[in-house]
Amino acid sequence: MAAHSTVSRDCEHLPKEDSEDSELEHIMGRPPPPEGHNRPHTPGTPTLRPAAAPRGPGEHESRTGGQRGRVEFSLPSPISPSRPKSPWGRYDPYDATEDQDKEYVGFATLPNQVHRKSVKKGFDFTLMVAGESGLGKSTLVNSLFLTDLYKDRKLLNAEERITQTVEITKHTVDIEEKGVKLKLTIVDTPGFGDAVNNTECWKSVADYIDQQFEQYFRDESGLNRKNIQDNRVHCCLYFISPFGHGLRPLDVEFMKALHEKVNIVPVLAKADTLTPLEVKKKKIKIREEIEQYGIKIYQFPDCDSDEDEEFKQQDQELKDSIPFAVIGSNTVVEAKGKRVRGRLYPWGIVEVENPAHCDFVKLRNMLVRTHMQDLKDVTRETHYENYRAHCIQSMTRMVVKERNRNKLTRESGTDFPIPTAPGVSDSETEKLIREKDEEVRQPPHTQTQEQECVTQECVDQECVMHDECVQESVQEECVMQEESVQEAEHCAELC
Numbered sequence: 001m002a003a004h005s006t007v008s009r010d011c012e013h014l015p016k017e018d019s020e021d022s023e024l025e026h027i028m029g030r031p032p033p034p035e036g037h038n039r040p041h042t043p044g045t046p047t048l049r050p051a052a053a054p055r056g057p058g059e060h061e062s063r064t065g066g067q068r069g070r071v072e073f074s075l076p077s078p079i080s081p082s083r084p085k086s087p088w089g090r091y092d093p094y095d096a097t098e099d100q101d102k103e104y105v106g107f108a109t110l111p112n113q114v115h116r117k118s119v120k121k122g123f124d125f126t127l128m129v130a131g132e133s134g135l136g137k138s139t140l141v142n143s144l145f146l147t148d149l150y151k152d153r154k155l156l157n158a159e160e161r162i163t164q165t166v167e168i169t170k171h172t173v174d175i176e177e178k179g180v181k182l183k184l185t186i187v188d189t190p191g192f193g194d195a196v197n198n199t200e201c202w203k204s205v206a207d208y209i210d211q212q213f214e215q216y217f218r219d220e221s222g223l224n225r226k227n228i229q230d231n232r233v234h235c236c237l238y239f240i241s242p243f244g245h246g247l248r249p250l251d252v253e254f255m256k257a258l259h260e261k262v263n264i265v266p267v268l269a270k271a272d273t274l275t276p277l278e279v280k281k282k283k284i285k286i287r288e289e290i291e292q293y294g295i296k297i298y299q300f301p302d303c304d305s306d307e308d309e310e311f312k313q314q315d316q317e318l319k320d321s322i323p324f325a326v327i328g329s330n331t332v333v334e335a336k337g338k339r340v341r342g343r344l345y346p347w348g349i350v351e352v353e354n355p356a357h358c359d360f361v362k363l364r365n366m367l368v369r370t371h372m373q374d375l376k377d378v379t380r381e382t383h384y385e386n387y388r389a390h391c392i393q394s395m396t397r398m399v400v401k402e403r404n405r406n407k408l409t410r411e412s413g414t415d416f417p418i419p420t421a422p423g424v425s426d427s428e429t430e431k432l433i434r435e436k437d438e439e440v441r442q443p444p445h446t447q448t449q450e451q452e453c454v455t456q457e458c459v460d461q462e463c464v465m466h467d468e469c470v471q472e473s474v475q476e477e478c479v480m481q482e483e484s485v486q487e488a489e490h491c492a493e494l495c
């Protein structure tokens with residue numbers, strides 16, 4: 001059952017007027033100071049630029065290479081009388097004084113339009129946490145997103161856990177920060193690795209991920225594709241025990257079974273139970289084992305050669321932090337006169353957000369500030385595409401097999417009965433199959449009426465990826481064919 005709550009922060013600073021201008025102005029904040037001016041930033045926050053900042057008007061480019069977009073704003077200046085005032089007022093990229101007398105078409109505002117649209121729509125992100133129970137998954141999630149998502153959690157006793165199967169639970173929370181809305185879904189896997197026999201206990205997790213892909217595939221092949229709810233899992237934080245010697249067989253099995261379906265980010269749990277040297281050695285060992293077993297964890301995109309040295313160094317540090325050594329805590333303690341999130345021990349305090357104590361801040365920044373969009377892009381462009389291609393392939397194979405079977409049946413003029421639905425005559429079924437055969441035999445450039453419809457729809461929706469739409473219409477065709485085959489099979493069963 002999905003818990004649904006609303007967490008709003010900074011609400012008191014929201015603008016009072018209802019106009020979109022003020023909403024956007026509020027969201028975009030003040031323009032950055034001129035070059036060379038130091039921008040204040042949150043302590044412990046790297047100055048990494050977003051991995052997948054707008055890469056073009058409404059489009060994304062490939063993961064490697066290409067500039068990471070940085071929207072630049074000009075300083076306030078008078079607005080040209082020859083151009084209408086842009087809805088962004090002083091953030092108009094053409095407002096610079098030297099631009100006032102030049103002639104422009106105006107497409108430099110496209111990134112602003114994309115920004116405006118996506119902020120209005122809001123963002124969503126689905127994070128899965130997996131690993132043995134007791135490794136601090138719930139505590140870390142609560143610390144990461146400053147929420148309490150596990151209020152109603154029921155912990156099982158040892159006896160109940162002997163035969164425990166892996167359950168999948170989903171919690172959804174709407175977070176709003178500075179006018180930007182994020183629908184965060186946390187998928188938990190209680191019971192994973194808890195039973196006495198843990199053979200294939202990763203299976204229900206893999207099935208869950210596939211089900212979300214399947215649902216999305218059905219939705220986008222359906223008639224109404226406007227309001228598709230995207231429940232695909234964008235990232236899986238896999239918790240590795242700090243008490244073992246590197247990876248356990250279960251860890252290897254889990255990651256190998258899921259690495260083609262989801263972005264796996266390994267974390268070394270409860271890092272406060274290890275000395276800094278132990279953390280370092282464990283990280284090296286785990287990285288070696290990941291390599292040795294051919295596990296494909298989430299790969300951070302390469303940074304461009306023209307990036308500045310500081311950025312490159314931060315990027316490398318991030319890559320070297322894998323697996324992130326994390327500490328979770330939901331209590332606020334007092335350390336050196338400051339109130340911090342941490343764990344209080346007789347010998348001192350370990351601070352969750354202190355980069356000298358653990359990689360918590362690095363992980364949170366990676367997940368939220370720098371790589372959230374990239375995680376979503378990889379999910380869509382790689383994992384979902386794999387699933388989709390596989391699906392279409394097996395559907396096409398089924399249809400071809402079925403067609404050949406029907407052809408054989410007809411040619412031999414035999415006694416295999418053509419399946420008939422109740423109330424549908426033999427000739428009607430045959431006609432249907434013949435029609436489908438005809439459609440399949442049509443040359444690829446001949447568009448059927450349905451395909452034209454889809455293409456028109458895509459033009460209506462100003463779809464840039466026209467080719468993809470045409471592809472999808474062919475795929476819809478496959479789905480329809482498969483449905484008719486299934487219908488026929490079902491009829492045969494009924495008969």
Ligand code: GDP
Pocket residue numbers: 132133134135136137138139140269270271272273326327328329
């Ligand atoms: P889950 O079953 O994986 O969700 O684990 P929980 O979040 O419920 O945590 C299990 C226990 O470990 C609780 O007593 C937590 O207080 C404790 N715990 C959570 N995170 C940490 C950590 O980073 N370090 C230590 N030492 N204990 C932790």
